[in-house]
Amino acid sequence: MNEKIGYLLYCIASILMFFGAMYLLAAPVQNTVPRLITGSILVVVSIVMIVITRMKTKAVYEVKATVELPPSIDLEQLKCKECGGKLTKKSLHFDPNTGTITVTCPYCGAVYQMVEDVKW
Numbered sequence: 780m781n782e783k784i785g786y787l788l789y790c791i792a793s794i795l796m797f798f799g800a801m802y803l804l805a806a807p808v809q810n811t812v813p814r815l816i817t818g819s820i821l822v823v824v825s826i827v828m829i830v831i832t833r834m835k836t837k838a839v840y841e842v843k844a845t846v847e848l849p850p851s852i853d854l855e856q857l858k859c860k861e862c863g864g865k866l867t868k869k870s871l872h873f874d875p876n877t878g879t880i881t882v883t884c885p886y887c888g889a890v891y892q893m894v895e896d897v898k899w
């Protein structure tokens with residue numbers, strides 16, 4: 780689920796929430812029970828939609844952070860400062876907890892931390 784669909788679902792959910800609130804507010808005037816039921820269903824559905832959208836959107840962000848990082852860094856141009864060995868994508872490691880990228884030289888084991896600005 781991408782950001783546009785998430786945004787659209789938020790809009791639909793807020794519209795449902797609005798109509799649900801209108802039904803609940805209008806319930807005491809007349810047709811109390813049907814309006815309470817309709818309003819409650821609309822509010823519950825909109826809350827469920829928001830919760831699901833939040834969960835799915837968050838999951839997509841986590842995947843993006845790991846998948847889209849490598850192309851932004853030109854690893855073909857990188858060489859180990861210690862031994863001059865060529866660094867490949869296999870030696871790259873992204874830590875999602877700290878948001879840092881480290882590169883371990885496959886030849887001498889030297890560890891570097893990438894300093895490029897991360898875009899997401």
Ligand SMILES: [Zn+2]
Nearest residue numbers: 859862884887
């Ligand atoms: Zn090295």
